[in-house]
Amino acid sequence: MPEITEWRDRLWRYRLVGSKCLSCGARYYPPRNSSCIKCGGELVDVELPRRGKLLSYTVIYQAPGIYRFASPYIVGFIELEDGTRLFAMLTDVELDEVKVGMEVEATFRKLYTYGDSGHIVYGIKFRPLVT
Amino acid sequence: MKPVNGVGIFGYGAYIPRYIIENSSIASVWGKLSTPIKSKTFPSYDEDSLTIAYEACRIALESSGAPRDKIGAIYIGSESKPYAVKPSGTVLVDALGLSRNILSADFEFACKAGTEAIQAVSGLIASGMIEFGIAIGTDTSQGRPGDELEYTAAAGGAAFVLSRASNGVVAEIEASNSYVSDTPDFWRRSGEKYPRHLYRFTGEPAYFHHIITSVKHFFEEYGYSPRDFDYAIFHQPNSKFPQRVAKMLGFTMDQIRPGLLSPIIGNTYSGATLVGLAATLDVSKPGDRILLASFGSGAGSDAFSFVVTDLIEERRAKPPLKSFLERLVTKDYSTYVRYRGKLWV
Amino acid sequence: MDNNVVVVGYGMVRVGEYWYKDIVSIGVEAAESALEAAGNPDIDAFYVGSALSSALGIQGNVGLHIADEIGLDDFIVETISSGGVSSGLAFINGLHYLASRHGYVLVGGVEKTSDNLPTEVSEAVLVDLDRRVMKYSGLTEAGLAAILARLYMERYGVDRSKITQISVLDHENAVDNPYAMFRKAVTLDMALSSPIVADPLTIFDVSPYGDGAAFLVLTTKDRAIEDGLRYVEVAGYGFARNRVPINYREDILSFRATAKAVGDALGSAGISLDDLDIIELFDSYSISGLLALEGIGVCESGSSANEFSRGMFRRGMRPSINTFGGLKARGYPIGATTAYQISEAVIRLLSDSDDYSTALIHSMTGFDDEALAIILRRGGLNA
Incomplete structure (x- = not known):
């Protein structure tokens, strides 16, 4: 029952929650369970900044089953304003609009579902900044 | 209905999806000669009424700085809930980081569920039961391929954080009322994918009768006339109806212009009047009075009067609706049916 | 290394799609041919790597079932599931067994990917x-490779076309490899104009999964000499791990586990990079191969793609890379891959016609998530 794992992950997945080291300030997304990799310091959950820039990306043409309906889609390697780096799907962007270096912001979207009768899994995606 | 204690809009936000399809594009597939609007929005494959509600709420909360731990109710008006059984509000509570000690329910009254939610939240605040509450109108409405509704059924939503007027609001709710009757102009049976409707019967005995009765009663009860209002927003299932009902009630085109979005974005159902209200607040000035009259099939109409305060200048929605209108991208019918999931019917 | 373990036999099946055979039967075929090459010794331990046989629901504990078919009783059997290094860890387990005991050990891996949807x-x-x-x-493994490739191209100003040259070399080297999945040379233009898997990577940047089984027979050097067997010496090895998930890393283009594992392997063999004649590189994606080669230290960061484009690393050059086709052309039978890499190096080091004496086998899971390095050295030819 993947729904249970997905439920357990929902808060950090919905709210862009990462870990922050109380000693050295290092950030991690997704959050880590134990201590800071860099200094061994204690970690606390923190909501990460929602804006960042695109460091790299790909367009997925051969998608896993749960994402096949979305193919081709873009997955970005993003650096948030605080330096945290993460992977997330990009949305509301055309294939010819995506550029390395573009400003992006977090949005809340359906990620995938288990068929018409199954659970809907929501989470963070990123879109070009709307101001 | 006049709250005994002052209640108003603390913050607001509206959202529409990025994609639009032109009516001509739908007409070219189904061979129709005249169409009701220019274009309409439709949700991306990863959007639904809940994600639209989330976006509108986030804008409302962030633009106003409303205290998330003090929100005592979240009511979502929609006729396109992602689940038939499983509340949308609980997802929003966890996604937005609201207090879990909160009233949460999904409202359904065709296109007027959102204004119904505003009235319910207002009552809770005016009675002192809660201090802040969120009311949302959001939809990704359905139209059977080739049906009249397919030309207009659109996606969008708006969210309003309401609070006691004493907390400082951007617009105070002066009064509202509601008028309903059993009128079968439009419905969707349980388990059905697409709604049905009675064509021209949706006009005079449904839309016009209910809005006109509701607004006239509102004017009589509280002593208003069209001249008292700087702006007015009427439910907008197409381009023609809201303009005609405005004229019938004595409003001018200038009064309805900022809130009349249906020609470009279509009918966003529960979102329609509320997205119009948000767009009007985006351009209104302190002291402006705004009339809003929603319509929900089945049928009923809620009428409201809002008065804008000085706080509007510092709490306008960021981004405003204009930013979303400026990023629209036109798609063809094949992309539209794919994103709407119609290929898997 | 002082325990003097040697390889005395290898056996493989051609990597591909075995519609008429199940995972156990291809495992048995490769294992029996390895045993035969080593003169059918009695086996004391059997370590089998298989990354996906349980996960795909094909056959759990596959080592046990192969052991039963080859008719050997009363010895240790262990099935190891650690992605691309599964059979490499089986090999390491064999070294550890022989560090304290004598006898013969059968190690290798088996994978079946064609019974499931891609x-x-x-x-x-x-x-x-x-x-x-x-x-x-929504990221796939190929998608992650593509993100690395684009970052690499942006950071070092490398032209897209140069990324794929390593795959062209793989195909050139597989033409005469009877065990290779694809034995056809390709041009760079063909590779670049192939269907995109994850932009900017095409199917020629992505190594193909395939069914495969490869096994090796290990023993101690003394025993090999005593039994009159030709052998290749295991001169050293190293194993290291990088941070997961990959976005936690300071620099996702830096394959530091590979660097550490190779450094340790060279150290334990008492040699330097300059001594290497052959490198069997784990190029599950073109970009992984390039980054691994830079991690190993053969090329400066950002320069490996250019080196391949200059025509370096062909057979006969020092070092020669992926002399039997690498993962791209020999194929990528996931958990069995390292055993193929080792077998290929063994063939080269036993050959009288090749002038190779030292080989590095580099193997990974994911993108440097785990890295294994093994050094093999030409041993006694006419013991």
Whole structure:
């Protein structure tokens, strides 16, 4: 029952929650369970900044089953304003609009579902900044 | 209905999806000669009424700085809930980081569920039961391929954080009322994918009768006339109806212009009047009075009067609706049916 | 290394699609041919790597079932599931066994990918990477490779076409390899104009999964000499791990586990990079091969793609890379891959016609998530 794992992950997945080291300030997304990799310091959950820039990306043409309906889609390697780096799907962007270096912001979207009768899994995606 | 204690809009936000399809594009597939609007929005494959509600709420909360731990109710008006059984509000509570000690329910009254939610939240605040509450109108409405509704059924939503007027609001709710009757102009049976409707019967005995009765009663009860209002927003299932009902009630085109979005974005159902209200607040000035009259099939109409305060200048929605209108991208019918999931019917 | 373990036999099946054979039967075929090459010794321990046989629901504990078929009783059997290094760790277990005991050990790996949908195989591979990162981002393993490739191109100003030259070399080297999945040379233009898997990477940047089984017979040097067997010496090895998920790393283009593992392997063999004649590189994706080669230290960061484009690393050059086709052309039978890499190096080091005496085998899971390095050295030819 993947729904249970997905439920357990929902808060950090919905709210862009990462870990922050109380000693050295290092950030991690997704959050880590134990201590800071860099200094061994204690970690606390923190909501990460929602804006960042695109460091790299790909367009997925051969998608896993749960994402096949979305193919081709873009997955970005993003650096948030605080330096945290993460992977997330990009949305509301055309294939010819995506550029390395573009400003992006977090949005809340359906990620995938288990068929018409199954659970809907929501989470963070990123879109070009709307101001 | 006049709250005994002052209640108003603390913050607001509206959202529409990025994609639009032109009516001509739908007409070219189904061979129709005249169409009701220019274009309409439709949700991306990863959007639904809940994600639209989330976006509108986030804008409302962030633009106003409303205290998330003090929100005592979240009511979502929609006729396109992602689940038939499983509340949308609980997802929003966890996604937005609201207090879990909160009233949460999904409202359904065709296109007027959102204004119904505003009235319910207002009552809770005016009675002192809660201090802040969120009311949302959001939809990704359905139209059977080739049906009249397919030309207009659109996606969008708006969210309003309401609070006691004493907390400082951007617009105070002066009064509202509601008028309903059993009128079968439009419905969707349980388990059905697409709604049905009675064509021209949706006009005079449904839309016009209910809005006109509701607004006239509102004017009589509280002593208003069209001249008292700087702006007015009427439910907008197409381009023609809201303009005609405005004229019938004595409003001018200038009064309805900022809130009349249906020609470009279509009918966003529960979102329609509320997205119009948000767009009007985006351009209104302190002291402006705004009339809003929603319509929900089945049928009923809620009428409201809002008065804008000085706080509007510092709490306008960021981004405003204009930013979303400026990023629209036109798609063809094949992309539209794919994103709407119609290929898997 | 002082325990003097040697390789005295190898056996492989051609990597491909075995519609008429199941996972156990291809495992048995490769294992029996390895045993035969070593003069059918009695086996004391059997270590089998298989990354996905359980995950894909094909056959759990596959080592036990192969052991039963080859009719050997009363010895240790262990099935190891650690992605691309599964059979490499089986090999390391064999070294450890022989460090304290004598006798013969059979090690290797087996994988069956053709009985499942390609998406089922890629999803099983994804589960080995960070579940949360991959599943919620829609990223695939090839997608991650593509993100690395674009970052590499941007950072070092490398032209897209140069990324794929390593795959062209793989295909050139596989033409005469009877065990290779694809034995056809390709041009760079063909590779670049092939269907895109994850932009900017095409199917020629992505090594193909395939069915495969490869086994090696290990023993101690003294025993090999006593039994009159030709052998290749295991001169050293190293193993290291990088941070997962990959976005936690300071620099995702830096394959530091590879660097550490290779450094340790060279150290334990008492040699330097300059001594290497052959490198069997784990190029599950073109970009992984390039970054691994830079991690090993053969090329400066950002320069490996240019080196391949200059025509370096062909057979006969020092070092020669992927002399039997690498993962791209020989094929990528996931958990059996390292055993193929080792077998290929053994063939070269036993050959009288090749002038190779030292080989590095580099193997990985994911993108430097785990890295294994093994040094083999030409041993006694006429013992």
